[in-house]
Amino acid sequence: MSSRTLTLNVAEGALHASSNSSPRLSPDEQKNALMCEKFLREVLAYKFVGPDYPHVTEVMGTATIGGKPAIVMRWHMNGNVEQYTSLNRGTAVDLIMSVVEAVKYFHTKYPRLVHGDLRPSNIVVGNDGRVLISSLASAHVPGSAKLTAKKINGLHRWMAPELIVIDEDDNSQPPASTFESDMWALTCTTSQFITGKVPYEFRRYSLQVVPSIAKGVIPYHKASFVNAAEEGGVMWGEELWQILEPCWEMDPTCRLTITGLQASLRRMFDIA
Structure with a gap:
């Protein structure tokens, strides 16, 4: 199993785990939880469509940047x-x-x-x-x-x-x-x-x-x-x-x- 596949599988598992729990959170914790859920859903979506799906940016893997989860995309010099x-x-x-x-x-x-x-x-x-x-x-x-x-x-x-x-x-x-x-x-x-x-x-x-x-x-x-x-x-x-x-x-x-x-x-x- 490639490292890319492993990170996607780990994130998918984390998404299912997070969806089954609903602790009472502070506003800051709610903001962080929403950001984490967005990250996990995006990883799940890319895993769902697969690496050969056309018209979408290529996912290189996942990373933690500044203590926050991030998806690493292929860089394009033209930008958005x-x-x-x-x-x-x-x-x-x-x-x-x-x-x-x-x-x-x-x-x-x-x-x-x-x-x-x-x-x-x-x-x-x-x-x-x-x-x-x-x-x-x-x-x-x-x-x-x-x-x-x-x-x-x-x-x-x-x-x-x-x-x-x-x-x-x-x-x-x-x-x-x-x-x-x-x-x-x-x-x-x-x-x-x-x-x-x-x-x-x-x-x-x-x-x-x-x-x-x-x-x-x-x-x-x-x-x-x-x-x-x-x-x-x-x-x-x-x-x-x-x-x-x-x-x-x-x-x-x-x-x-x-x-x-x-x-x-x-x-x-x-x-x-």
Whole structure:
């Protein structure tokens, strides 16, 4: 057994052990426990998909850094998409099609996988220019007992409205991410490629984002989206908006699927 396999197996065992105990913890202990659970879930997810799963960052092993558990990933000089697009705005179309292809693999190949936390900082640009998705802590296979859904706090700017708990008195289990919520987050991500601006950029503080989502405000304004696209060299700003906007429907069942989105983008970009 390789050292990499051993560390993944040890972490999987630790996850099962931690899920069977619920001691009363202080706030600091709760924070550390959540961080540890996120680490363990991510290790389990990478073990579940296996080393040959395409479109994800390669895991080299695990380590303890500063007394905290960490997953060691293969390093890519291009960094994550957020860093890459700030220096290479002209690559937006290629990156969009690459990340759509990656998410299509997640959503359509057996076992169908929900990522649960899609955003630019969780997407790496490989040395060949194609994207690789990382941070699988929120990933799950709907209906599977091996990789179950678990609410791991994401960032509201990229989060679908149905995942956000508005009622602070509601102590029920938060809703799990879905293929439809992935589509919302993916569209926020691709829009950030195009505009260079985070979702809800017109809301300066993150605390202002949740009330906007509750009121049905979508992450981008059409005029600023189209203008930013043209300034960034993307000549189909208006057409892109028409394709992407349905992915921000408040009713998740009305959003495009990943296959529908890819087909529409291919037609617009005239990709065979």
